Amino acid sequence: xxxxxxxxxxxxxxxxxxxxxxxxxxxxxxxxxxxxxxxxxxxxxxxxxxxxxxxxxxxxxxxxxxxxxxxxxxxxxxxxxxxxxxxxxxxxxxxxxxxxxxxxxxxxxxxx
Amino acid sequence: xxxxxxxxxxxxxxxxxxxxxxxxxxxxxxxxxxxxxxxxxxxxxxxxxxxxxxxxxxxxxxxxxxxxxxxxxxxxxxxxxxxxxxxxxxxxxxxxxxxxxxxxxxxxxxxx
Numbered sequence: 265x266x267x268x269x270x271x272x273x274x275x276x277x278x279x280x281x282x283x284x285x286x287x288x289x290x291x292x293x294x295x296x297x298x299x300x301x302x303x304x305x306x307x308x309x310x311x312x313x314x315x316x317x318x319x320x321x322x323x324x325x326x327x328x329x330x331x332x333x334x335x336x337x338x339x340x341x342x343x344x345x346x347x348x349x350x351x352x353x354x355x356x357x358x359x360x361x362x363x364x365x366x367x368x369x370x371x372x373x374x375x376x
Numbered sequence: 377x378x379x380x381x382x383x384x385x386x387x388x389x390x391x392x393x394x395x396x397x398x399x400x401x402x403x404x405x406x407x408x409x410x411x412x413x414x415x416x417x418x419x420x421x422x423x424x425x426x427x428x429x430x431x432x433x434x435x436x437x438x439x440x441x442x443x444x445x446x447x448x449x450x451x452x453x454x455x456x457x458x459x460x461x462x463x464x465x466x467x468x469x470x471x472x473x474x475x476x477x478x479x480x481x482x483x484x485x486x487x488x
Binding site for chain 2: 307308355367
């Protein structure tokens with residue numbers, strides 16, 4: 265099985281930088297996803313990491329360390345519209361069977 | 377471009393009543409299709425996935441069933457709803473099994 269941990273809530277100031285951490289435990293790691301979900305809406309795909317290192321996409325970056333079972337999502341130049349939940353999801357391959365498991369999500373509140 | 381439609385957006389149903397939620401995808405052929413449920417304070421839970429017409433895999437035993445009568449149509453059903461079936465139901469599709477998923481707008485189901 266998989267265990268995915270991420271903080272439940274975070275607060276950050278508009279214009280600042282925030283880092284949302286995700287740790288996981290899995291026997292057959294095969295990729296990690298980050299999604300953004302605004303309240304009452306569907307999740308939208310942000311990033312995908314399968315190799316160690318940093319993937320940058322505009323104001324958003326995602327980092328992965330497979331040896332540490334650790335990822336983070338970095339949001340720069342925070343805007344009020346970034347207030348949302350951020351979901352970490354891990355893909356696991358066990359016995360040739362792929363499965364994606366989502367964490368509970370981190371609710372980020374951006375304040376003026 | 378690809379789009380995914382899911383309806384209805386909200387639904388209030390009495391305990392013991394049947395359920396039918398429909399999802400359709402446009403702009404792609406042979407998508408992988410998924411039904412997820414998101415309960416309050418919990419992560420996205422995969423209920424069913426399908427790699428082709430008539431092919432349904434169930435992730436968790438439950439009061440629900442799924443069907444895929446056409447390539448781009450995925451239906452979630454129940455014969456008798458339970459209170460515990462309340463939640464936010466999301467349909468999603470992906471190009472390959474368990475790659476990044478694209479979600480429909482979701483159906484908020486309240487069983488009373």
